[in-house]
Amino acid sequence: MDHEAVAASTALLDFIAQCPTAFHTVATMRRSLDEAGFTYLPEQAEWNIEPGGAYYTVRNSSSLVAFKIGLEVFPHTMSFRIAAAHSDAPAFKLKANPVLEGPDGYLRLNVEAYGGTIDASWFDRPLTIAGRVMVARNGGVESRLVYIDRDLLVIPHVAIHMDASVNTGFAPNRRIDLCPLFSAGVLSTADFDRMIAEAAGARADQVVARELFLVSRTPGSLWGQAGEFVSSARLDDLQCAFAAHKAFCSAENESAINVLAVFDNEEVGSNTKQGALSTLLSDVLARVNDKLDGSKENLYQAIARSFLVSCDNAHAVHPNHPELADEGNRVLLNRGIVVKEAANQKYTTDAFSRAVFEEICARAQVPVQRFANRSDKRGGSTLGNLSNMQVSMHAVDVGLPQLAMHSAWETAGAADTAWAIKALEAFWRIPLALDGADRATIGTL
Incomplete structure (x- = not known):
């Protein structure tokens, strides 16, 4: 090349x-x-x-x-x-109240598809959150960009031992299967709100609206023996x-x-x-x-x-x-x-x-x-x-x-x-x- x-x-x-x-x-x-x-x-x-x-x-x-x-x-x-x-x-957008509590202490996020995503490609890869946040300031609101620069979430597959059909007819239900995992009992809903506010340089009580998306953390790459492919x-x-x-x-x-x-x-x-x-x-x-x-x-x-x-x-x-x-x-x-x-x-x-x-x-x-x-x-x-x-x-x-x-x-x-x-x-x-x-x-x- x-x-x-x-x-x-x-x-x-x-x-x-x-x-x-x-x-x-x-x-x-x-x-x-x-x-x-x-x-x-x-x-x-x-x-x-x-x-x-x-x-x-x-x-x-x-x-x-x-x-x-x-x-x-x-x-x-x-x-x-x-x-x-x-x-x-195409991506997955977080809903206004995104945190789903449970089962058994888990915290997951409630998302909906934005555009025609290939849903299966989002499983088992590191994800994070990015978008914009509206912050109350000086008697009004202002927009701030956020990108949480670390591996934050994952959407885990069900193990093949529990779903033997996974390689023959995988059709994920977006309401059930595509909820990314945020915590396994350590964090609370308030921790999620504080995290987003901190990314916007604000307090949680200053955040009045959010427009946030899941983002893949897999870095783009030039690859192949001849360097002929670019993926991202x-x-x-x-x-x-x-x-x-x-x-x-x-x-x-x-x-x-x-x-x-x-x-x-x-x-x-x-x-x-x-x-x-x-x-x-x-x-x-x-x-x-x-x-x-x-x-x-x-x-x-x-x-x-x-x-x-x-x-x-x-x-x-x-x-x-x-x-x-x-x-x-x-x-x-x-x-x-x-x-x-x-x-x-x-x-x-x-x-x-x-x-x-x-x-x-x-x-x-x-x-x-x-x-x-x-x-x-x-x-x-x-x-x-x-x-x-x-x-x-x-x-x-x-x-x-x-x-x-x-x-x-x-x-x-x-x-x-x-x-x-x-x-x-x-x-x-x-x-x-x-x-x-x-x-x-x-x-x-």
Whole structure:
């Protein structure tokens, strides 16, 4: 594996380690943007922006939109060059009163599934807790991030001696089997509350609300004799979020407005105030147009000239079950970025957007793979078609190939993160002019 690929995958694992929840992902990106000289624009404040500036805004502390305005951007010719990913991942969320007392002195935690988890992958591995806590302070409340940095919990299997069917038909009941063990008689419910408060730098009586998730403690890894695999929790979709963020920060385009959108709640349908179905992206684009003295007509024209790359990982051919992949449209690890298409329009890709994006990748010398679900498989949905319901533009769905999607431990190719960074840098840099869906003029890098 070459140096560039190893460096990109190593940086990816460092990023994921800092991002146990969507709140931490946005906080990590904010630190990076602040260090790069971006200006934070709170949604509730008036915005002051100008050509040549770099800015970002945040909603719910879990979704972020950043944008860079080229020096040669004018209201009558402007366009938006957008890449979108998501900050959340399938997990188990603690309920408001999470401590279950008993039996026989045990303390367990009451959790519910967030997204489509592979439940069995959460058993018999070290877990901890992360999220945000609302703390009473100075007559109001403030949000504080928490991550308890130690092995804290485990969800134990029933021994095979007590359940002989465990290898033939294991189907855990989420209400019964997936309650993580917190104590075997040493601690109390009050100890749990004090632990969370201490992690938030507060007293237990100051904590007024909590939004907490189980987090796997197994560290990410580059592995294999040839170093060709990268495995971690939350590769879906932090691999794409990382690649998009990295490319966005390095790419410049003087004649366009480059935009990075990272949405929360994709794994539960995106229909929240901070999801891809929300007004977040359309609000940002409208405010940018307004502050650049653009008219409503200018905004309509700009959106028609714009292009969205929706970035969310794709299913690689499984080594033990190749029959589950489509015969002609299957993708492999370490073979490059994936363009996804579906007749049911769960992906936004059409002939025009595919042609434009694949030509950009060709100019950047990035290999492209093509993915479609097997025709008797329903498949999933992602960000592009949902965000396009609020602000409609040409769009393509892409991702990186991976195995064990939605497991607590996912696997991808160590070379593919670098390919994604290179492709998205080209997307943001290359001159691009769209004439409806009839013609695209694509410049050179």
